Amino acid sequence: MTRDNQNILASFVKSNGFTYFITGLIVFNAILIGLETFDSIYTPYEGLFFWIDIIILLIFLIEVVLEIIVYKKRYFMNGWNIFDFIIIVGSIILYSTPFVSVLRIFRVLRIMRTITAVPSLRRVVTALFMAIPTITSVMLIMAIIFYVYAILGTSFYRDISPDFFGNLHLTFITLFQIFTLESWASGIFRPIFAEAPWSWLYFISFIVVTTFIMINLIVGEIVNNAQKISEGIEGETDEIKEDTTEIKEDTSEIKEMRRELAEIKDLIKSQNMK
Structure with a gap:
């Protein structure tokens, strides 16, 4: 893969649209698994539920593959990524075995990833772990x-x-x-x-x-x-604000220096013309 393609793929995976889409799919998958507990809903549409589950699982697999391509070894340095990898790959490998039902239930836990998208929730969870x-x-x-x-x-x-x-x-x-x-x-x-x-x-x-x-x-x-x-x-x-203020001050000084240089150049030109 060329560097340009790598940059395009990285921008796509890190984009807000991709994140929102995966988060929405996680929530939808959680709701779907909840609906499967109602026999009156699940039994008449068992085939539909099966194919929707397959499609969602494939999308999750594509997500994991793309993130591994982008982040490489760094992907496995994140606990949530490891959790996703185990659940998704395990669900595919064990899909036709009796153990898949347990993994499919565990997939609903991926909704916990939405915590990282909300700063206030992230602070509460961090405070809980610190306590x-x-x-x-x-x-x-x-x-x-x-x-x-x-x-x-x-x-x-x-x-x-x-x-x-x-x-x-x-x-x-x-x-x-x-x-x-x-x-x-x-x-x-x-x-x-x-x-x-x-x-x-x-x-x-x-x-x-x-x-x-x-x-x-x-x-x-x-x-x-x-x-x-x-x-x-x-x-x-506050530190960022201070740094921003310093940058603004430096920018003002640079602009002032440029103005002075421009005046000096004009002065030199006028003298040469004389």
Whole structure:
């Protein structure tokens, strides 16, 4: 392939039109896979769904081939590209095998690529990934708290409410229901409170520590990271503005120098004519 053809192909692959087309196709493919779950829709048009799926898969394959030609080794340095490559190539190789159904479902995950096209979503996802170490630490603390409260709940309320606190396993499930605040008061707390008046200390303290404090720690960390990213972007924007201002000033100086040179040339010409 000549350099001119390579440049034309690179411009086509990197163009907004190509990106929007692939993104729209990803969304359409996701909707199509969702429609296949409705027997009333899928069964009468099974053949049509099959051929549309084949066409979409071929377009995705062409996309991968074009991007590999343009980016070469750099294509496999991007995690999303590797994900696309595995899903698409795997879908083609295993299309007539029982494993293809799993890969076809995974193809709907390609819609996650649209996150990279929206800057605000990209910042949120980046902030979420940055918060993973903190989230892991908070989850570890929550696991310890859950375990302590599970032992206490099983010890205190096993006889009062064996359906919810009969053993450690049931207590863990009950605590998770309380943690989500789903029907915890009427379904779990009040029957126990009727027989154990001091049980409110156990339930209220667990909700305050886990649902309010721990979750707010996670949300606060994500918000803090998002703010750092925004501040970083603003800093880069300010630097670009400063560079642009300097370029404008340099341009003005160059124009002034050109004007002075033009005046000098005119002066020299006028003297030569004399």
